[in-house]
Amino acid sequence: MATSSTTTPAAAAAISPDEQARLVETSKRLAAFQAVKDYLLPTYTRIGIGSGSTVVYVVEAIRELGPAVTSKMAFYPTGAQSEELIETAGLTLQSINKLPPGQMLDVAFDGADEVDDELNLIKGGGACLWQEKIVAASARLFVCVADFRKLSPRLGTNWKKGIPIEVLPMAAPRVLHELKLLGSMNPLVRPGLPGKAGAVVTDNGMWIIDAPFKPLQLNSDGIVSGVNGVYTVDDLAERLIKIPGVAEIGLFYGDHGLQIASGAQKPVAAYFGMADGTVQVAKAPGVE
Structure with a gap:
């Protein structure tokens, strides 16, 4: 992974909560505008738009390009939030299920809850992970946009809420049991409170289980995955998706997206707005 280094999250630690919140929002906006500048070419016509707080600034950056650039573009959301963002910005809304077979999105922009050294991601804090993955895998280029808090050497280092898992409600007890057998530490069905009694219900009518694990290792770390509850990202992912x-x-x-023609889940680049007002860019191998 190629990176251009700048500051670290620690640089933002010694400020008030209000100042921290403003710094985070500024960082998100900087990353979003730079990512759109670098990856949204005027010749593109099909654009994926993810979910979450950082994507608000992605849509703002796209809207500011003006109708001369955006009028020939169609935008494909990952859920109700991004659908509303697209419509409110006056952009052309389209649905991923209308994408003709064999065609792909030119680029998709989305956020992340955590990004590791090899651009593996944890996503799903906003409960839109299934549709986010479909849109990302439907794009030739998937670009991640985040702030400095999301940058981590290994998944599970900073994001302690667990891996979001979208499950069929009737299967939740069994899935929870299987997760504990794999070594997850206190997996829980995500509650809807305070806004809703009971569980969070996704746009697909599913529940979300948040499953904490020990920090996930990379294949290059050379560990024996699965020993003492420590897994590589790839191995744990393959085990989780097989749970009925x-x-x-x-x-x-x-x-x-440069490694395979379709179905890629990892971004070609991740943009991080940093605490010092710069943007750090991490690129996948082979991406210039």
Whole structure:
């Protein structure tokens, strides 16, 4: 992974909560505008738009390009939030199920809850992971946009809430049992409170289980995966998706868009707005 280094998250630690919140939002906006500048070519016509707080700034950056650039573009959302963002910005809304067979999105932009040294992602904090993965895998180029808090050497280092897993509600007890057998530490069905009694229900009518594991290792770390509850990203992902009742998992792993023609889950590049006002870019191997 190629990176251009700048500051670290620690640089933002010694400020007030209000200042920290403003810094985070500024960082998101910087990353979003730079990512759109670098990866949204005026010749593109099919654009994927992800979910979450950082994507708000992605849509803002696209809208500011003006109708001369965006009028020939169609935008494909990953859920209700991004659908509303697209419509509110006056952009052309399209649905991924209308994408003709054999065609792909030119590029997709989305956020992440955590990004490791090899651009594996944890996603699903906003409960849109299944549709996010479909859109990312439907794009020739998937670009991740985040702030400095999401940058981590290994998944599970900073993001302690667990891997989001979208499950069939009737299968939740069995999935919870299987997760504990794999070594997950206190996996839980995500509650809908305070806004909703009971479980969070996704746009697909599913529940979300958050499953904490020990920090996930890379294949290059050379560990024997599965010993003492420590897994590589790829191995754990393959185990989780095979549990009966699991619809999709919030690990984005495997290949990126320049390695395979379709179905890639990992981004070709990740943009991080840093605490010092710069943008750090991490690129997949082979991406210039």
